[in-house]
Amino acid sequence: MHHASDPASDPAAGTSTGPDAMxxxxxxxxxxxxxxxxxxxxxxxxxxxxxxxxxxxxxxxxxxxxxxxxxxxxxxxxxxxxxxxxxxxxxxxxxxxxxxxxxxxxxxxxxxxxRPTARHEPADILDQTASDTPSARERLEGEEDAQRLYACLEELEGRRQDMVRLAYLEGWSRADLAERFEQPVNTVKTWLHRALKQLKGCLAS
Amino acid sequence: MTDRDDLDMLAAEYVLGTLDAEERTRVAQRRQDDATLNDLIEAWEARLAPLGDEIQEVAPGPDLLKRIEQRIDDLEAERAAAAGSDEHVPPRDNVYQLQRRLRFWQWGTCLATAAALVLAVLLLAPLQTQQPPKPFVAVFQQNDQQPAFMVSVELPSRDLHVQAVAAEPLPDKSYQMWIKEDSLGPKPRSVGVLNDDLSLAANALSEYSPELLKRATFGISVEPPGGSPTGQPTGPAIHGYLYPATRNL
The missing domain is CATH 1.10.1740.10 (RNA polymerase sigma factor, region 2, helix turn helix motif)
Structure with a gap:
Protein backbone atom coordinates (compact mmCIF):
# COMPACT_ATOMS: atom_id res chain seq x y z
CA MET A 1 0.00 0.00 0.00
CA HIS A 2 1.97 2.94 -1.22
CA HIS A 3 0.08 6.02 -1.94
CA ALA A 4 1.37 9.52 -1.99
CA SER A 5 -1.71 11.54 -1.30
CA ASP A 6 -2.40 12.88 2.13
CA PRO A 7 -6.06 12.51 2.99
CA ALA A 8 -5.77 15.14 5.66
CA SER A 9 -4.99 17.76 3.06
CA ASP A 10 -6.83 16.27 0.14
CA PRO A 11 -10.56 16.10 0.68
CA ALA A 12 -11.07 14.24 -2.57
CA ALA A 13 -9.13 11.34 -1.12
CA GLY A 14 -12.11 10.68 1.09
CA THR A 15 -14.12 9.41 -1.78
CA SER A 16 -11.38 7.85 -3.83
CA THR A 17 -11.71 4.28 -4.92
CA GLY A 18 -7.97 3.92 -5.31
CA PRO A 19 -5.78 1.32 -3.69
CA ASP A 20 -6.61 2.62 -0.22
CA ALA A 21 -10.31 2.01 -0.45
CA MET A 22 -11.81 -0.97 1.34
CA ARG A 115 3.54 -13.33 26.57
CA PRO A 116 5.64 -10.48 25.25
CA THR A 117 7.28 -11.01 21.90
CA ALA A 118 10.95 -10.50 21.24
CA ARG A 119 12.18 -6.94 21.40
CA HIS A 120 10.82 -4.65 18.77
CA GLU A 121 13.04 -3.11 16.19
CA PRO A 122 12.22 0.45 17.14
CA ALA A 123 13.77 2.34 14.25
CA ASP A 124 12.15 0.25 11.54
CA ILE A 125 8.79 0.20 13.16
CA LEU A 126 8.77 3.88 13.79
CA ASP A 127 9.66 4.56 10.19
CA GLN A 128 6.92 2.29 9.05
CA THR A 129 4.45 3.80 11.44
CA ALA A 130 5.31 7.30 10.45
CA SER A 131 5.20 6.61 6.74
CA ASP A 132 1.91 4.76 6.99
CA THR A 133 0.19 7.78 8.35
CA PRO A 134 -1.08 9.36 5.21
CA SER A 135 -1.13 6.36 2.95
CA ALA A 136 -2.76 3.44 4.58
CA ARG A 137 -5.81 5.03 6.04
CA GLU A 138 -8.93 3.42 4.84
CA ARG A 139 -11.47 5.81 6.17
CA LEU A 140 -13.49 3.34 8.11
CA GLU A 141 -14.74 6.07 10.34
CA GLY A 142 -16.24 9.25 9.03
CA GLU A 143 -13.65 11.24 7.15
CA GLU A 144 -14.45 14.23 9.29
CA ASP A 145 -13.62 12.39 12.52
CA ALA A 146 -10.39 11.13 11.03
CA GLN A 147 -9.35 14.57 9.85
CA ARG A 148 -10.04 16.02 13.26
CA LEU A 149 -8.03 13.35 15.03
CA TYR A 150 -5.11 13.71 12.65
CA ALA A 151 -5.17 17.48 12.93
CA CYS A 152 -5.08 17.12 16.71
CA LEU A 153 -2.29 14.53 16.57
CA GLU A 154 -0.30 16.97 14.48
CA GLU A 155 -0.44 19.44 17.33
CA LEU A 156 1.28 17.01 19.67
CA GLU A 157 4.99 17.28 20.17
CA GLY A 158 6.74 14.84 17.80
CA ARG A 159 7.76 12.20 20.29
CA ARG A 160 4.33 12.15 21.87
CA GLN A 161 2.71 11.60 18.48
CA ASP A 162 5.01 8.66 17.97
CA MET A 163 4.16 7.27 21.39
CA VAL A 164 0.43 7.38 20.74
CA ARG A 165 0.85 5.70 17.40
CA LEU A 166 3.28 3.04 18.61
CA ALA A 167 1.00 2.20 21.48
CA TYR A 168 -2.23 2.08 19.50
CA LEU A 169 -0.96 0.36 16.39
CA GLU A 170 2.00 -1.71 17.59
CA GLY A 171 0.79 -2.48 21.09
CA TRP A 172 3.75 -0.95 22.89
CA SER A 173 3.53 -0.79 26.66
CA ARG A 174 4.76 2.05 28.85
CA ALA A 175 7.91 0.00 29.47
CA ASP A 176 8.51 -0.51 25.73
CA LEU A 177 8.10 3.20 25.17
CA ALA A 178 10.38 4.03 28.10
CA GLU A 179 13.11 1.95 26.55
CA ARG A 180 12.68 3.34 23.08
CA PHE A 181 12.59 6.96 24.25
CA GLU A 182 15.20 6.42 26.94
CA GLN A 183 13.04 7.84 29.67
CA PRO A 184 11.90 6.50 33.03
CA VAL A 185 8.55 4.73 32.89
CA ASN A 186 6.95 7.40 35.06
CA THR A 187 8.05 10.10 32.66
CA VAL A 188 6.51 8.15 29.82
CA LYS A 189 3.30 7.86 31.77
CA THR A 190 3.29 11.62 32.35
CA TRP A 191 3.95 12.28 28.68
CA LEU A 192 1.21 9.91 27.64
CA HIS A 193 -1.27 11.54 29.97
CA ARG A 194 -0.38 15.00 28.71
CA ALA A 195 -0.67 13.84 25.13
CA LEU A 196 -4.01 12.18 25.74
CA LYS A 197 -5.41 15.19 27.58
CA GLN A 198 -4.22 17.48 24.85
CA LEU A 199 -5.84 15.25 22.25
CA LYS A 200 -9.08 15.16 24.17
CA GLY A 201 -9.10 18.93 24.58
CA CYS A 202 -8.32 19.46 20.92
CA LEU A 203 -11.04 17.06 19.78
CA ALA A 204 -13.57 18.74 22.04
CA SER A 205 -12.76 22.23 20.82
CA MET B 1 -5.87 16.11 39.46
CA THR B 2 -9.31 14.88 40.35
CA ASP B 3 -10.37 11.29 40.70
CA ARG B 4 -12.41 11.72 37.57
CA ASP B 5 -9.29 12.77 35.68
CA ASP B 6 -7.43 9.76 37.00
CA LEU B 7 -10.24 7.50 35.91
CA ASP B 8 -10.31 9.13 32.49
CA MET B 9 -6.58 8.58 32.07
CA LEU B 10 -6.96 4.98 33.15
CA ALA B 11 -9.64 4.57 30.49
CA ALA B 12 -7.49 6.34 27.91
CA GLU B 13 -4.46 4.18 28.58
CA TYR B 14 -6.59 1.06 28.57
CA VAL B 15 -7.81 1.94 25.09
CA LEU B 16 -4.38 3.07 23.94
CA GLY B 17 -3.05 -0.26 25.16
CA THR B 18 -0.16 0.88 27.34
CA LEU B 19 -1.23 -0.72 30.63
CA ASP B 20 0.46 -3.87 31.84
CA ALA B 21 -1.30 -7.23 32.01
CA GLU B 22 -2.45 -6.86 35.59
CA GLU B 23 -3.82 -3.35 35.11
CA ARG B 24 -5.59 -4.41 31.94
CA THR B 25 -7.27 -7.29 33.71
CA ARG B 26 -8.32 -5.03 36.56
CA VAL B 27 -9.78 -2.43 34.21
CA ALA B 28 -11.54 -5.08 32.13
CA GLN B 29 -13.17 -6.45 35.26
CA ARG B 30 -13.95 -3.11 36.83
CA ARG B 31 -15.71 -1.77 33.74
CA GLN B 32 -18.31 -4.54 34.11
CA ASP B 33 -19.52 -3.00 37.33
CA ASP B 34 -18.53 0.61 36.84
CA ALA B 35 -20.67 2.35 34.26
CA THR B 36 -18.67 5.57 34.57
CA LEU B 37 -15.44 3.82 33.69
CA ASN B 38 -17.15 1.91 30.92
CA ASP B 39 -18.48 5.13 29.41
CA LEU B 40 -15.06 6.73 29.59
CA ILE B 41 -13.54 3.72 27.83
CA GLU B 42 -16.11 3.86 25.08
CA ALA B 43 -15.53 7.58 24.63
CA TRP B 44 -11.81 6.95 24.15
CA GLU B 45 -12.48 4.10 21.76
CA ALA B 46 -14.48 6.52 19.66
CA ARG B 47 -11.84 9.25 19.86
CA LEU B 48 -8.97 7.04 18.79
CA ALA B 49 -10.85 4.84 16.34
CA PRO B 50 -9.65 6.69 13.23
CA LEU B 51 -6.12 5.52 14.05
CA GLY B 52 -7.40 2.09 13.09
CA ASP B 53 -7.61 3.35 9.54
CA GLU B 54 -3.83 3.04 9.46
CA ILE B 55 -3.97 -0.69 9.91
CA GLN B 56 -2.88 -2.36 6.74
CA GLU B 57 -4.86 -5.33 5.62
CA VAL B 58 -3.17 -8.70 5.68
CA ALA B 59 -5.05 -11.64 4.27
CA PRO B 60 -5.13 -14.56 6.69
CA GLY B 61 -4.34 -18.08 5.56
CA PRO B 62 -7.07 -19.84 3.59
CA ASP B 63 -7.88 -22.28 6.41
CA LEU B 64 -8.60 -19.81 9.15
CA LEU B 65 -12.32 -19.47 8.48
CA LYS B 66 -12.70 -23.24 8.62
CA ARG B 67 -10.84 -23.35 11.91
CA ILE B 68 -13.08 -20.65 13.33
CA GLU B 69 -16.23 -22.40 12.16
CA GLN B 70 -14.99 -25.65 13.63
CA ARG B 71 -14.33 -23.90 16.93
CA ILE B 72 -17.83 -22.45 16.95
CA ASP B 73 -19.26 -25.89 16.21
CA ASP B 74 -17.30 -27.31 19.14
CA LEU B 75 -18.44 -24.60 21.51
CA GLU B 76 -22.03 -25.02 20.50
CA ALA B 77 -21.81 -28.74 20.93
CA GLU B 78 -20.46 -28.15 24.44
CA ARG B 79 -23.30 -25.84 25.25
CA ALA B 80 -25.77 -28.28 23.87
CA ALA B 81 -24.19 -30.98 26.00
CA ALA B 82 -24.50 -28.69 28.99
CA ALA B 83 -28.11 -28.15 28.17
CA GLY B 84 -28.71 -31.86 28.14
CA SER B 85 -28.12 -34.27 25.37
CA ASP B 86 -31.40 -34.68 23.65
CA GLU B 87 -30.27 -35.98 20.31
CA HIS B 88 -33.23 -34.56 18.52
CA VAL B 89 -32.31 -31.01 19.35
CA PRO B 90 -29.50 -29.71 17.22
CA PRO B 91 -26.97 -27.64 19.16
CA ARG B 92 -27.87 -24.42 17.46
CA ASP B 93 -31.41 -24.45 18.77
CA ASN B 94 -30.18 -24.33 22.30
CA VAL B 95 -27.76 -21.58 21.59
CA TYR B 96 -30.43 -19.68 19.78
CA GLN B 97 -32.71 -20.03 22.76
CA LEU B 98 -29.90 -18.84 24.93
CA GLN B 99 -29.53 -15.75 22.80
CA ARG B 100 -33.22 -15.11 22.91
CA ARG B 101 -33.26 -15.47 26.63
CA LEU B 102 -30.42 -13.04 26.95
CA ARG B 103 -32.57 -10.48 25.23
CA PHE B 104 -35.12 -10.82 27.96
CA TRP B 105 -32.61 -9.60 30.37
CA GLN B 106 -32.10 -6.24 28.84
CA TRP B 107 -33.19 -3.56 31.14
CA GLY B 108 -32.19 0.05 31.51
CA THR B 109 -29.49 0.92 29.07
CA CYS B 110 -27.19 -1.80 30.13
CA LEU B 111 -27.11 -4.55 27.61
CA ALA B 112 -26.59 -2.01 24.89
CA THR B 113 -23.01 -1.89 26.01
CA ALA B 114 -21.18 -5.03 25.23
CA ALA B 115 -19.81 -5.41 28.67
CA ALA B 116 -21.75 -3.35 31.08
CA LEU B 117 -24.92 -5.12 31.77
CA VAL B 118 -24.83 -8.56 31.70
CA LEU B 119 -26.90 -11.15 33.03
CA ALA B 120 -26.23 -14.68 33.52
CA VAL B 121 -28.20 -17.32 31.90
CA LEU B 122 -28.67 -20.75 33.16
CA LEU B 123 -30.40 -22.96 30.72
CA LEU B 124 -31.68 -26.06 32.34
CA ALA B 125 -32.13 -28.85 29.97
CA PRO B 126 -34.46 -31.78 30.01
CA LEU B 127 -33.31 -34.41 32.40
CA GLN B 128 -32.22 -37.70 31.06
CA THR B 129 -34.60 -39.82 33.00
CA GLN B 130 -32.56 -42.98 32.87
CA GLN B 131 -29.58 -41.41 34.54
CA PRO B 132 -28.95 -40.30 38.10
CA PRO B 133 -29.51 -36.59 38.71
CA LYS B 134 -26.79 -34.47 37.29
CA PRO B 135 -26.18 -30.87 38.18
CA PHE B 136 -26.84 -28.30 35.53
CA VAL B 137 -24.20 -25.70 35.52
CA ALA B 138 -23.81 -22.15 34.33
CA VAL B 139 -20.71 -20.07 34.41
CA PHE B 140 -21.31 -16.43 35.17
CA GLN B 141 -18.59 -14.67 33.37
CA GLN B 142 -17.14 -11.35 34.28
CA ASN B 143 -15.05 -10.97 31.19
CA ASP B 144 -13.88 -13.28 28.51
CA GLN B 145 -11.11 -14.72 30.56
CA GLN B 146 -12.42 -15.48 33.95
CA PRO B 147 -15.57 -17.01 35.25
CA ALA B 148 -17.04 -15.00 38.09
CA PHE B 149 -19.47 -17.53 39.50
CA MET B 150 -20.44 -21.05 38.82
CA VAL B 151 -23.97 -22.03 39.61
CA SER B 152 -25.33 -25.52 39.67
CA VAL B 153 -28.81 -26.84 40.27
CA GLU B 154 -29.66 -30.43 40.99
CA LEU B 155 -32.91 -31.66 39.59
CA PRO B 156 -35.32 -32.79 40.80
CA SER B 157 -34.19 -31.84 44.31
CA ARG B 158 -33.76 -28.22 43.17
CA ASP B 159 -30.70 -27.87 45.35
CA LEU B 160 -28.86 -24.74 44.38
CA HIS B 161 -25.16 -24.28 44.77
CA VAL B 162 -23.45 -20.97 44.04
CA GLN B 163 -19.71 -20.90 43.93
CA ALA B 164 -17.64 -17.76 43.50
CA VAL B 165 -14.73 -18.30 41.18
CA ALA B 166 -13.12 -14.98 40.34
CA ALA B 167 -15.84 -12.90 41.95
CA GLU B 168 -14.91 -11.29 45.23
CA PRO B 169 -16.98 -9.56 47.86
CA LEU B 170 -17.36 -5.90 46.92
CA PRO B 171 -17.13 -3.18 49.55
CA ASP B 172 -20.57 -1.70 50.24
CA LYS B 173 -22.20 -3.84 47.58
CA SER B 174 -24.13 -7.06 47.53
CA TYR B 175 -24.57 -9.63 44.81
CA GLN B 176 -28.13 -10.65 44.15
CA MET B 177 -29.37 -13.58 42.14
CA TRP B 178 -32.46 -13.39 39.94
CA ILE B 179 -34.72 -15.78 38.14
CA LYS B 180 -36.90 -15.08 35.17
CA GLU B 181 -39.44 -17.25 33.49
CA ASP B 182 -42.53 -16.41 31.47
CA SER B 183 -44.98 -17.80 34.02
CA LEU B 184 -43.49 -15.52 36.69
CA GLY B 185 -44.35 -12.43 34.69
CA PRO B 186 -42.25 -10.10 32.62
CA LYS B 187 -39.82 -9.09 35.34
CA PRO B 188 -36.98 -10.93 37.02
CA ARG B 189 -37.72 -12.19 40.50
CA SER B 190 -35.17 -12.21 43.30
CA VAL B 191 -33.76 -15.59 44.28
CA GLY B 192 -31.84 -14.02 47.12
CA VAL B 193 -28.99 -11.80 48.16
CA LEU B 194 -25.70 -13.65 48.33
CA ASN B 195 -24.17 -14.03 51.79
CA ASP B 196 -20.90 -12.36 52.70
CA ASP B 197 -19.06 -15.49 51.63
CA LEU B 198 -20.92 -15.29 48.30
CA SER B 199 -22.99 -18.36 48.99
CA LEU B 200 -26.74 -18.74 48.81
CA ALA B 201 -29.07 -21.07 50.65
CA ALA B 202 -29.37 -24.42 48.90
CA ASN B 203 -33.16 -24.28 49.12
CA ALA B 204 -33.46 -20.83 47.55
CA LEU B 205 -35.14 -22.35 44.48
CA SER B 206 -37.36 -24.79 46.34
CA GLU B 207 -40.54 -22.85 45.57
CA TYR B 208 -40.05 -23.35 41.85
CA SER B 209 -40.92 -26.56 40.09
CA PRO B 210 -38.20 -28.45 38.23
CA GLU B 211 -40.18 -27.88 35.04
CA LEU B 212 -40.09 -24.14 35.56
CA LEU B 213 -36.41 -24.21 36.45
CA LYS B 214 -35.67 -25.94 33.19
CA ARG B 215 -37.15 -23.04 31.32
CA ALA B 216 -35.93 -20.23 33.52
CA THR B 217 -32.99 -17.92 33.06
CA PHE B 218 -30.87 -16.63 35.90
CA GLY B 219 -28.73 -13.62 36.57
CA ILE B 220 -26.50 -12.14 39.20
CA SER B 221 -26.39 -8.38 39.61
CA VAL B 222 -24.43 -5.99 41.79
CA GLU B 223 -26.71 -4.13 44.19
CA PRO B 224 -26.52 -1.83 47.20
CA PRO B 225 -25.76 -3.62 50.48
CA GLY B 226 -28.59 -5.93 51.39
CA GLY B 227 -29.97 -6.14 47.87
CA SER B 228 -31.89 -4.12 45.34
CA PRO B 229 -34.00 -1.37 46.92
CA THR B 230 -36.55 -1.62 44.11
CA GLY B 231 -37.09 -5.36 43.92
CA GLN B 232 -35.64 -5.29 40.43
CA PRO B 233 -32.03 -5.49 39.33
CA THR B 234 -30.59 -2.00 39.47
CA GLY B 235 -26.87 -2.55 39.08
CA PRO B 236 -24.69 -4.10 36.47
CA ALA B 237 -25.08 -7.81 36.27
CA ILE B 238 -22.89 -10.68 35.37
CA HIS B 239 -23.21 -12.75 32.31
CA GLY B 240 -22.99 -16.46 32.04
CA TYR B 241 -22.53 -19.11 29.47
CA LEU B 242 -23.61 -22.65 29.59
CA TYR B 243 -21.15 -25.10 30.83
CA PRO B 244 -21.11 -28.84 30.44
CA ALA B 245 -21.81 -30.35 33.81
CA THR B 246 -19.95 -33.47 32.84
CA ARG B 247 -16.66 -31.77 32.28
CA ASN B 248 -15.37 -29.87 35.21
CA LEU B 249 -17.57 -30.75 38.10
Missing part, protein backbone atom coordinates in the same frame (compact mmCIF):
# COMPACT_ATOMS: atom_id res chain seq x y z
CA UNK A 23 -11.54 -4.03 -0.85
CA UNK A 24 -14.91 -5.00 -2.15
CA UNK A 25 -16.07 -1.63 -0.88
CA UNK A 26 -18.53 -3.04 1.57
CA UNK A 27 -20.53 -0.33 3.22
CA UNK A 28 -21.17 0.27 6.87
CA UNK A 29 -24.82 -0.52 6.31
CA UNK A 30 -23.96 -3.85 4.73
CA UNK A 31 -21.70 -4.72 7.62
CA UNK A 32 -24.46 -3.81 10.06
CA UNK A 33 -26.81 -6.13 8.24
CA UNK A 34 -24.29 -8.92 8.34
CA UNK A 35 -23.74 -8.38 12.05
CA UNK A 36 -27.48 -8.51 12.58
CA UNK A 37 -27.52 -11.79 10.71
CA UNK A 38 -24.72 -13.09 12.91
CA UNK A 39 -26.67 -12.03 15.99
CA UNK A 40 -29.49 -14.23 14.67
CA UNK A 41 -27.06 -17.13 14.37
CA UNK A 42 -26.87 -16.99 10.60
CA UNK A 43 -23.73 -18.86 9.63
CA UNK A 44 -23.75 -17.57 6.07
CA UNK A 45 -23.83 -14.01 7.28
CA UNK A 46 -20.94 -14.90 9.57
CA UNK A 47 -18.87 -16.24 6.68
CA UNK A 48 -19.58 -13.13 4.64
CA UNK A 49 -18.72 -10.89 7.56
CA UNK A 50 -15.47 -12.79 7.94
CA UNK A 51 -14.61 -12.44 4.26
CA UNK A 52 -15.27 -8.72 4.39
CA UNK A 53 -13.32 -7.99 7.56
CA UNK A 54 -10.75 -10.70 8.22
CA UNK A 55 -7.88 -8.99 6.43
CA UNK A 56 -8.38 -5.86 8.48
CA UNK A 57 -8.57 -7.68 11.79
CA UNK A 58 -5.72 -9.99 10.86
CA UNK A 59 -3.62 -6.98 9.95
CA UNK A 60 -4.42 -5.31 13.27
CA UNK A 61 -3.49 -8.37 15.33
CA UNK A 62 -0.42 -9.31 13.29
CA UNK A 63 0.95 -5.82 13.62
CA UNK A 64 0.80 -6.14 17.39
CA UNK A 65 1.93 -9.74 17.79
CA UNK A 66 4.31 -10.01 14.83
CA UNK A 67 3.87 -13.75 14.88
CA UNK A 68 1.62 -15.57 12.46
CA UNK A 69 0.67 -18.56 14.54
CA UNK A 70 -0.24 -16.49 17.56
CA UNK A 71 -2.13 -14.14 15.26
CA UNK A 72 -4.09 -17.08 13.85
CA UNK A 73 -5.04 -18.12 17.37
CA UNK A 74 -6.06 -14.66 18.48
CA UNK A 75 -8.04 -13.92 15.31
CA UNK A 76 -9.84 -17.21 15.75
CA UNK A 77 -10.91 -16.24 19.25
CA UNK A 78 -11.84 -12.76 18.06
CA UNK A 79 -14.27 -14.17 15.51
CA UNK A 80 -15.69 -16.59 18.03
CA UNK A 81 -16.31 -13.60 20.28
CA UNK A 82 -17.93 -11.73 17.41
CA UNK A 83 -20.19 -14.73 16.82
CA UNK A 84 -21.15 -14.83 20.48
CA UNK A 85 -21.53 -11.11 21.06
CA UNK A 86 -22.87 -9.80 17.77
CA UNK A 87 -26.16 -9.06 19.40
CA UNK A 88 -24.48 -6.66 21.80
CA UNK A 89 -23.21 -4.52 18.95
CA UNK A 90 -24.62 -1.01 19.23
CA UNK A 91 -24.68 0.95 15.99
CA UNK A 92 -25.07 4.19 17.88
CA UNK A 93 -21.71 3.77 19.54
CA UNK A 94 -19.39 2.57 16.81
CA UNK A 95 -19.24 1.41 13.25
CA UNK A 96 -19.17 -2.37 12.84
CA UNK A 97 -15.54 -2.41 11.78
CA UNK A 98 -14.51 -0.23 14.70
CA UNK A 99 -16.35 -2.53 17.08
CA UNK A 100 -14.59 -5.53 15.60
CA UNK A 101 -11.18 -3.87 15.49
CA UNK A 102 -11.63 -2.93 19.15
CA UNK A 103 -12.24 -6.56 20.07
CA UNK A 104 -9.24 -7.61 17.99
CA UNK A 105 -6.90 -5.00 19.46
CA UNK A 106 -7.96 -5.81 23.00
CA UNK A 107 -7.34 -9.50 22.50
CA UNK A 108 -4.03 -8.92 20.76
CA UNK A 109 -2.75 -6.58 23.46
CA UNK A 110 -3.91 -8.93 26.22
CA UNK A 111 -2.01 -11.72 24.50
CA UNK A 112 1.07 -9.56 24.00
CA UNK A 113 1.10 -8.51 27.67
CA UNK A 114 0.75 -12.10 28.79
Missing amino acids: PGAITREQLEELLQGVADQDRQAFARLYEATAAKLYGAVLRILKHEQRTDDVVQEVYVTIWQKAEQYDALKASPITWMVTIARNRAIDELRR
